[in-house]
């Protein structure tokens with residue numbers, strides 16, 4: 001299951017309208033100076049500092065060390081809030097000429113927020129997960145501030161922006177919790193808290209709007225001047241001989257976020273579902289951990305997979321930038337400011353950067369388009385780019401018709417002016433403005449008890465049509481990568497997948513006899529395959545396992561994943577049989593399927609079987625697990641709560657409290673995505 005979608009990726013550019021006033025000639029001059037000093041590309045974030053080398057865990061000390069006037073604290077799981085934090089720092093530095101530090105919340109002692117000086121502005125940029133929880137790296141901080149009661153923060157000045165998705169029940173709750181804790185403790189809120197909404201694909205625009213409001217406030221209330229920003233590279237790039245041809249490709253470990261990655265082969269790949277008339281399938285993969293004896297996973301864990309970009313998109317971008325002849329040359333990349341964090345390996349090649357380290361398939365944010373307009377020498381292209389990026393609505397309408405990543409955008413612009421060339425575009429621009437590649441997270445579909453050295457993954461391969469140009473398809477980067485990757489043969493070792501096991505709290509009850517209710521739609525079935533395998537194995541060796549009910553939703557019988565396997569396990573008789581009920585729901589039933597006349601969703605089936613479900617959950621301390629779309633999880637939750645209310649004559653509040661309690665005691669789990 002692809003928990004993290006392509007659109008979740010971000011980093012961005014941000015030279016604002018003021019940058020549009022500078023001249024390309026000035027930029028060309030800067031470039032000439034840079035090249036003459038043997039740098040391929042440069043640019044500077046001047047003073048914007050990150051926590052990469054945090055020596056202190058005191059937030060105040062951190063801001064004093066660098067004499068910062070703005071300190072940005074971020075909490076992020078898949079990179080959005082982190083990227084926005086760095087982008088804000090870059091702009092504050094370049095436009096407001098204000099020293100700004102960027103801190104990962106996990107690197108600091110939460111209590112030291114109270115020590116921050118009154119003269120320093122604190123900015124929170126934090127995303128929300130699960131049941132309205134903060135991202136992992138912000139959990140300690142949020143639990144600290146939400147329990148503060150008196151007014152120890154009355155000297156603080158703060159601003160806050162949250163990253164979330166309104167399809168979730170607790171939209172942007174983490175940033176709301178931080179802001180309300182700050183207010184309760186007397187801190188002064190400088191501008192209304194901003195909220196990015198991934199559901200309407202507007203996080204970038206929401207952030208842009210919020211940032212402009214924040215900067216305007218700083219200009220009017222703090223007397224800061226908003227200078228015309230110029231493009232300044234944050235990295236130095238020089239050529240360097242590579243020790244071996246592929247050392248640039250493999251130098252992953254220099255990146256903090258990739259230190260735990262391992263390289264493993266895919267040993268099998270099977271198509272487990274196809275969909276009539278749709279360019280869509282579902283594949284089952286097995287990855288082999290045998291060569292990494294120290295790496296262990298537990299049933300219910302996730303695996304993060306780092307993809308490579310599709311060859312055609314790699315070739316497109318390298319081609320349009322005119323970098324074909326240099327793509328295998330070694331490059332040494334360093335940050336201009338030692339306190340800053342490099343997001344790509346320091347020793348690499350253009351080919352490796354573009355194929356592995358940068359998310360070149362990500363949509364190009366509007367601000368990047370406006371920055372590009374500043375960097376082109378073609379008046380026609382500049383006008384085109386300015387037209388597309390002029391305002392939020394025009395840009396959104398343009399995206400409805402185009403699949404717009406950077407390579408495609410540059411090509412499209414060349415089609416407006418055949419004399420235009422992007423060969424002058426600095427490589428540093430590509431590093432600064434394209435988001436770093438993020439891994440996709442999949443639930444592991446095998447049991448560590450049954451198959452400790454094999455990791456199973458279920459991947460939906462489902463291209464998304466461009467809204468108003470359905471013939472154009474946007475393919476998921478990781479699903480495409482996994483679906484075409486080489487498997488090992490006798491003569492070939494196969495390519496290796498870069499991956500990392502990630503711990504999860506989606507775990508079976510410790511008590512084997514506790515009942516387990518599992519509700520899945522589509523590839524949400526993945527962790528339940530592992531759960532069922534695990535309990536089936538334990539039952540087969542004589543353990544007494546509790547009742548299990550598995551609800552599985554699909555379009556019809558033919559795409560009901562692992563249908564035969566579950567049916568067989570559910571019908572096996574005998575003392576050591578698994579007490580499993582397997583219940584399907586078909587939303588587009590076909591001739592031959594049960595209940596052909598009626599669309600049925602998993603929540604309908606949960607309602608049909610609600611007495612049994614609720615009895616397990618209320619009377620015998622059973623646990624429920626829901627995995628799939630947010631809308632499905634909400635519908636299932638509503639059905640169960642309604643039945644619990646009727647059965648026990650409870651109020652809505654009492655039923656909500658019961659569910660909260662089940663969550664706290666790890667008996668109600670949701671692993672959902674929108």
Ligand SMILES: Cc1cc2nc3c(=O)[nH]c(=O)nc-3n(C[C@H](O)[C@H](O)[C@H](O)COP(=O)(O)O)c2cc1C
Nearest residue numbers: 076077078079080081127129130164165168171172
């Ligand atoms: C598994 C999962 C759970 C999520 N839960 C919530 C939620 O409860 N509330 C919310 O507003 N957004 C939720 N989101 C959306 C994220 O907050 C959103 O994707 C955000 O942009 C991620 O930011 P990050 O990349 O900085 O971690 C969830 C996303 C995922 C993948």
